[in-house]
Amino acid sequence: MKAEDRSLLFPELQGKLRFPMEIQTPVSGSFAEYRTHHLHMGADFKTFHLNGFPAIAPFDGIVESVSESPTGYGLNLMLRSSSGLRAKFAHLFNLEGVKKELENLRQALHLLNDGIFSVKFPDHQFPIKQGQPIARIGESGTGVPHLHFELHGNGSTFNPLAHLKMNDRDKTPPELLVLYVDSSDGQKFRIPLKKKKMEFMN
Numbered sequence: 001m002k003a004e005d006r007s008l009l010f011p012e013l014q015g016k017l018r019f020p021m022e023i024q025t026p027v028s029g030s031f032a033e034y035r036t037h038h039l040h041m042g043a044d045f046k047t048f049h050l051n052g053f054p055a056i057a058p059f060d061g062i063v064e065s066v067s068e069s070p071t072g073y074g075l076n077l078m079l080r081s082s083s084g085l086r087a088k089f090a091h092l093f094n095l096e097g098v099k100k101e102l103e104n105l106r107q108a109l110h111l112l113n114d115g116i117f118s119v120k121f122p123d124h125q126f127p128i129k130q131g132q133p134i135a136r137i138g139e140s141g142t143g144v145p146h147l148h149f150e151l152h153g154n155g156s157t158f159n160p161l162a163h164l165k166m167n168d169r170d171k172t173p174p175e176l177l178v179l180y181v182d183s184s185d186g187q188k189f190r191i192p193l194k195k196k197k198m199e200f201m202n
Contacts, residue, residue, distance in 0.1 A: 006156040010085040013151075013158065016165035017058040018130055020089065020149050021045060021137070024167055025053075028146055031159040042088065042150035043160040047137050051093045051145050054133040058087055058164070063102065063126035063134070066095065067118035068110060073148070074141025075106070079128060083153075090148035093138025099126050102135075 007013040029044030047053045057079060064080040067073070073090035080086050095102040109117040128134055139145040151158040181189040 012059045045147045047145045051138040053137040055089045055135040057128045065120040086152040088150040093136040095135045097134040098132040
């Protein structure tokens with residue numbers, strides 16, 4: 001089953017999800033961009049170099065887990081819907097939101113474990129409603145302040161930009177200007193690309 005077809009398994013993806021911030025900010029990293037040794041599995045949204053913007057639940061669900069490390073995703077939270085759709089919020093500043101006890105727990109775990117922990121919660125311990133603040137966005141892990149947002153379900157990763165309610169959509173295809181090639185013998189090539197008129201054969 002293709003990823004597009006798997007999205008039909010989740011009622012939340014049949015409409016558009018609420019944007020995961022109070023205001024819609026520009027996209028700073030798109031889905032499936034090539035990063036060093038991996039593809040970008042989410043979408044990044046700017047916070048204009050500021051920490052503390054509220055992260056907002058895009059659907060009703062439960063807080064499934066939180067974890068923290070000094071690298072990678074940093075402080076992150078996983079929200080799960082009743083259908084099994086998961087949303088990951090990464091590079092968070094703290095867990096101040098509608099569930100105050102989450103931030104108290106984070107502070108305790110952070111101090112006890114030198115900023116490295118992972119905890120999964122029992123179902124329904126932290127229920128969340130769509131539109132409620134669940135955390136504060138920051139710059140933990142790697143990078144400058146921004147929100148990294150992922151959507152997963154049934155073994156698939158979904159493009160958040162295709163499923164979020166957004167005012168502006170980028171409908172301009174990328175223009176390839178240069179091709180970089182690393183050969184197996186260690187040589188590197190830079191090949192400028194030129195636009196060519198398309199010719200169709202009968």
